[in-house]
Amino acid sequence: MKFLLPKFSVKKPLTVFVAMILVLVLGVVSFTKMTTDLLPSMNLPYVIAYTPYPGASPEKVENTVTNPLEEVFSTVSGVENVTSISNENVSMVVLEFSQDTNMDSAMIDLNGQVDLVKSKFDDTVGSTTLMKLNPDMMPIMMVSVDVDGMSQEEISTYVNDEIIPSLERIEGVASVSATGLVESQLQITLDTDKIDSLNKKIKANINSELDKNEKKIDDGISKLDKSEKELDKKSQEQISKLSEASVELESGLSQLSSAIAQIQMMDSVGDSLNPTISDAKKALNDSESKLKDFKNKLKIAEQNGLDTSILKENIASLESTIKTIKISIENAEKGLNSSSASLGQLQAQQKELKSQKKQLETAKSTLNQELTKASIKIIQGKAQLESAKQELNKSREEALKSADLSSKITPDMINSVLTAENFSMPAGYVSDDAKQYSVKVGDKFTSIDQVEDLLLMSIDGIGDIYLKDIADIKYENNVSKSYTNVNGNPGIMLSIEKTSTASTSSVCDKLNQTIDSLTNGNDKLHILSLMDQGIYIDMVINSILDNLLYGGILAIIVLLVFLRSIKPTVIIAFSIPMSLLFAVVLMYFTDISLNMISLSGLSLGVGMLVDNSIVVIENIYRMRNNGVSRYKAAVYGAKQVSGAIFASTLTTICVFLPIVFTDGITKQIFTDMGLTIAYSLIASLIIALTLVPCMASKLLTSADEKEHRWFDKFVDFYETLLEKALNHKSIVLIGALILLCFAGFSATRMGTAFMPDMSSTQMTATISPKEGQELTDDDLQKISDDFVKIVGK
Numbered sequence: 001m002k003f004l005l006p007k008f009s010v011k012k013p014l015t016v017f018v019a020m021i022l023v024l025v026l027g028v029v030s031f032t033k034m035t036t037d038l039l040p041s042m043n044l045p046y047v048i049a050y051t052p053y054p055g056a057s058p059e060k061v062e063n064t065v066t067n068p069l070e071e072v073f074s075t076v077s078g079v080e081n082v083t084s085i086s087n088e089n090v091s092m093v094v095l096e097f098s099q100d101t102n103m104d105s106a107m108i109d110l111n112g113q114v115d116l117v118k119s120k121f122d123d124t125v126g127s128t129t130l131m132k133l134n135p136d137m138m139p140i141m142m143v144s145v146d147v148d149g150m151s152q153e154e155i156s157t158y159v160n161d162e163i164i165p166s167l168e169r170i171e172g173v174a175s176v177s178a179t180g181l182v183e184s185q186l187q188i189t190l191d192t193d194k195i196d197s198l199n200k201k202i203k204a205n206i207n208s209e210l211d212k213n214e215k216k217i218d219d220g221i222s223k224l225d226k227s228e229k230e231l232d233k234k235s236q237e238q239i240s241k242l243s244e245a246s247v248e249l250e251s252g253l254s255q256l257s258s259a260i261a262q263i264q265m266m267d268s269v270g271d272s273l274n275p276t277i278s279d280a281k282k283a284l285n286d287s288e289s290k291l292k293d294f295k296n297k298l299k300i301a302e303q304n305g306l307d308t309s310i311l312k313e314n315i316a317s318l319e320s321t322i323k324t325i326k327i328s329i330e331n332a333e334k335g336l337n338s339s340s341a342s343l344g345q346l347q348a349q350q351k352e353l354k355s356q357k358k359q360l361e362t363a364k365s366t367l368n369q370e371l372t373k374a375s376i377k378i379i380q381g382k383a384q385l386e387s388a389k390q391e392l393n394k395s396r397e398e399a400l401k402s403a404d405l406s407s408k409i410t411p412d413m414i415n416s417v418l419t420a421e422n423f424s425m426p427a428g429y430v431s432d433d434a435k436q437y438s439v440k441v442g443d444k445f446t447s448i449d450q451v452e453d454l455l456l457m458s459i460d461g462i463g464d465i466y467l468k469d470i471a472d473i474k475y476e477n478n479v480s481k482s483y484t485n486v487n488g489n490p491g492i493m494l495s496i497e498k499t500s501t502a503s504t505s506s507v508c509d510k511l512n513q514t515i516d517s518l519t520n521g522n523d524k525l526h527i528l529s530l531m532d533q534g535i536y537i538d539m540v541i542n543s544i545l546d547n548l549l550y551g552g553i554l555a556i557i558v559l560l561v562f563l564r565s566i567k568p569t570v571i572i573a574f575s576i577p578m579s580l581l582f583a584v585v586l587m588y589f590t591d592i593s594l595n596m597i598s599l600s601g602l603s604l605g606v607g608m609l610v611d612n613s614i615v616v617i618e619n620i621y622r623m624r625n626n627g628v629s630r631y632k633a634a635v636y637g638a639k640q641v642s643g644a645i646f647a648s649t650l651t652t653i654c655v656f657l658p659i660v661f662t663d664g665i666t667k668q669i670f671t672d673m674g675l676t677i678a679y680s681l682i683a684s685l686i687i688a689l690t691l692v693p694c695m696a697s698k699l700l701t702s703a704d705e706k707e708h709r710w711f712d713k714f715v716d717f718y719e720t721l722l723e724k725a726l727n728h729k730s731i732v733l734i735g736a737l738i739l740l741c742f743a744g745f746s747a748t749r750m751g752t753a754f755m756p757d758m759s760s761t762q763m764t765a766t767i768s769p770k771e772g773q774e775l776t777d778d779d780l781q782k783i784s785d786d787f788v789k790i791v792g793k
Contacts (some may be wrong), residue, residue, distance in 0.1 A: 005686075006638035006693040007720075010631055020578055027581025030588030036505035036541065037595045038533050042668040045097035045159045046133035047110060049073070052090050052126035055415025062086035065125055069093050072113040099665065103132055124419060139177075139495040140504050141511055142531040144484075146491035148524040156182040159492045163527075167494070167517060170510045172502030179493040180484030186451065188414060189472045195409060198469065202459060407458070409470050417467075418763025421445070421454060440637055448473060485784045486528065491609045495532070503593075540596045547603045552576045555610045562711070567699045574695065575613040575687045582683035583676065592672050601656075601676030608652060609680055612645040612688035620696045634697035638689055649685045653678045 009016050051065050066086045070093060074082055078101035083094040097106055107130060114128045145163055147155050159178060167176045196274045422445050452468035459465065460472050467473065484491045496509045512534070515527045529535075555576065560569045583602065592598050620637030624630060628637075659667070661672035725732050767783060 005689040006635045006642070007692040009690040010634050010697045013698065016198045016690055020691060021577060023582050023585065026585045026588075028476060030585050031581075031594075034584070034588055035593040036504040036537050037593050038504060038537050038540070039499075040593060040595050040597050040669060040672045041135065042104050042664060042665060044133045045099055045101055045103065047095045047097070047106065048131045048133060049093040049095070049110070049114070049128055049132065050090070051092075051128040053122075054089050054123075054124060054126070055412060055419070056089060056366035057412065058086045058088055060412065061088070061091045064122060065091040066093060068117045068120060069114075069128070069329065072117050076106065076109045076113060077101075081683065107132065124416070134500070138497075138533075139531070139751040140498050140533040141496045141508055141529065143494050143515065144486040144491050144528045144530055145494060146486040146526050146528075147522075148489060148526075150490065152180075153182045155490055155492060156180075159494070163492075163518065164494070167496060167511065167647070170514055170560050172498050172507035172509070172510065174497045174499045177495040177497075179495065181492060186448065187474055188418075188451070188467070190409065190411070190414070190470060191472050195470050412778070414467070414471070417454065417456060418451075487526065489526070490699055503778075505534050505537045508532055508537075537595075539592060541599060545599075548580065551603070552610075559610070559614060565621070568621050568696070571617055571695045571699060572610055572613050573694055575684070575692055576609055578691060579609045579613075579680060579683040579687045582687065583680040586679040586683070587676060590675065592675060595672065597669060598672035598676045601673035602680060604673070605677045605680035605684075607685040608677075612649065613686045613692050615641050615645050616688045620693065620700065624696075624700050630700050631697050633700070634693040637696070638693040642689060645685060645688060649681045653681055 049069055051069070053061050053065055056064065062084075066084045069091070070084055071081050072092060073079060073095055076095075079095055080098055081096040083096070085092045085094075095110070097103065110130050114130070118125075118128065142633045145155070145159055147158060150158065160181065164176045164178065167173060183722050452466065454467040456465050456467060456470070467733050484493060496511060498504060512529075512532075515529075519525050519527055552573075556573050558568055559572050560566070580602070583605070587598065616638050619641045623633040623637045656674040656677045659670045661667075662670070765787060
């Protein structure tokens with residue numbers, strides 16, 4: 001190939017000429033058709049899940065929408081971080097994927113996860129929108145609109161009706177967002193005073209009903225207390241009587257016990273007398289026996305005529321003694337019989353009294369049991385009534401708590417009621433003979449009175465409660481919350497975004513044309529461009545094109561200085577634009593847009609574009625000066641260096657080509673640069689091996705050797721310096737090592753940044769009022785005027 005191309009180019013100059021014309025035409029057409037953007041198309045590894053939830057608080061949004069979405073999104077392959085923001089009415093979940101994730105596949109997986117979880121959402125939750133983070137989402141232009149003599153409300157209407165529709169009709173414009181528009185809406189604000197007033201009425205009604213029940217319970221407790229007192233009184237009386245009877249019985253029993261004790265004592269004495277009586281009876285028997293003996297002796301004595309006086313005296317004494325003994329025995333026996341009879345009677349009375357005492361104790365026990373039962377019943381009744389009273393108080397607390405409208409009437413509840421009432425939808429058709437009538441269900445609010453008279457609930461004892469009874473309803477706008485001033489007039493800021501396939505530069509041009517047409521027809525209308533990516537793109541493209549032009553001119557000048565010949569310089573001058581156009585054609589057919597990165601790569605390759613051509617033309621020029629014919633010099637001059645320039649080109653491409661094989665945002669940003677440099681080097685190689693030999697064979701008709709005295713002196717100096725370096729290798733190597741270490745240390749001290757710091761033509765100032773300070777429109781106008789004056793200086 002390195003021999004065929006130069007030979008073919010020299011032998012077929014017409015073919016080369018036609019090919020260059022073709023490259024020229026294709027290059028110009030490709031350049032005019034290429035999409036111009038500030039940055040290359042990037043598919044960042046970020047996805048935003050946006051879910052509206054009208055009327056919901058941040059807490060409800062987080063619990064109902066955000067948390068379920070986070071749970072299912074965390075299972076998607078490639079997700080590294082999940083960040084969420086829950087605000088009023090909206091949930092936003094930001095997903096960060098790994099750099100090597102295929103975002104198209106990830107979007108399909110995310111949609112599937114959303115389908116799984118959305119069935120659990122409330123009916124009022126809107127559809128989840130998944131958006132890939134992309135630089136195309138950035139606005140391509142921001143403008144301010146103000147009209148002389150118009151207020152904020154008037155200019156809001158004018159911008160909505162005239163300006164925004166005109167801009168949205170432009171081809172390539174995706175959306176136009178406005179900031180500072182005055183929007184009027186029906187504001188419904190819950191009135192705590194009204195709600196508290198209703199709460200007082202409801203609580204008073206509940207307390208009235210519960211007080212009646214509590215009074216009944218208190219009356220029951222009072223009756224039980226009275227019964228308990230009466231029972232205590234009666235029980236005290238009966239117990240007192242029983243106690244008195246018990247005392248009397250105890251006294252009788254005591255007396256009987258004393259009498260029985262005495263009789264028992266007498267019995268004990270009688271028992272002690274029984275031996276005496278027995279002795280007396282024995283003595284009586286002995287005396288009677290002696291008396292009988294004495295009488296027998298007396299008869300014998302009288303028969304014998306003995307002296308009987310002594311016997312008679314003894315008989316008389318014994319008879320007197322016997323009589324006395326008999327009397328004593330009789331008296332003793334009578335005493336003993338009398339105490340036995342008394343003891344029996346007393347014991348019978350004691351037994352009777354003990355029986356009465358037992359009956360009295362039984363009656364007392366029965367009375368105590370009956371009193372205890374009655375007392376227990378009274379206590380149980382009082383406990384039941386007290387429990388009922390406690391339950392009533394507990395029910396009172398719960399009823400008052402549940403009757404608190406503050407916990408029931410919430411913004412979510414009002415939003416749900418309004419959503420349910422304010423709707424209208426078709427419900428089919430009703431046919432009547434040959435006619436059809438459309439039927440709809442529901443009816444939207446048409447006036448503020450209908451909203452005020454919206455029935456919320458009905459409460460016994462209170463009646464119907466309407467929305468106006470608990471809220472303030474009125475129309476409000478956001479004039480007090482938003483202030484936009486443009487050159488002393490109330491204004492509106494517009495942010496314009498383009499479609500992903502449209503060219504930023506062309507859309508900006510169309511927008512500027514439309515803006516000019518709008519302002520030309522109305523002298524009072526002022527549309528000021530605050531940010532225009534088209535201008536930045538033009539600046540970057542013009543700057544890079546200027547660099548290309550100046551680089552080419554400088555290369556030609558340097559070549560002219562060294563070769564000191566016009567013809568080889570002309571050949572190089574032709575090779576530069578042809579190489580650039582060849583690279584542009586390759587860029588166009590590989591869908592590389594004209595952006596800051598791709599054009600930077602192109603300008604970076606300008607310095608290398610002429611390297612191959614210079615090497616080829618210099619070798620041809622040298623051989624031509626050595627006397628070789630122009631055709632042979634063109635063919636063999638290119639052939640001799642073709643291997644060197646081919647290797648040089650490939651090694652340079654290999655330096656930048658690995659960028660194509662990186663992952664993530666690095667690949668998306670720098671792929672254009674790597675491919676552009678590769679295209680420009682390949683183009684320069686092809687041009688050096690085709691166009692340069694072809695033109696050299698036609699233009700270098702004669703040898704034109706020039707002397708280069710100062711360059712020869714520089715070569716001699718370099719030869720001397722190189723000889724010394726070779727003779728002192730250690731010094732050179734040590735110096736190179738020192739430089740390497742210094743370079744490595746310096747590299748570790750350098751900072752890193754994704755993008756370099758860049759200056760902008762815009763200025764933003766944030767002014768915050770002091771705590772408690774309120775700024776009026778006049779204050780804001782004065783601040784704006786002062787800021788303009790400061791910037792103007």
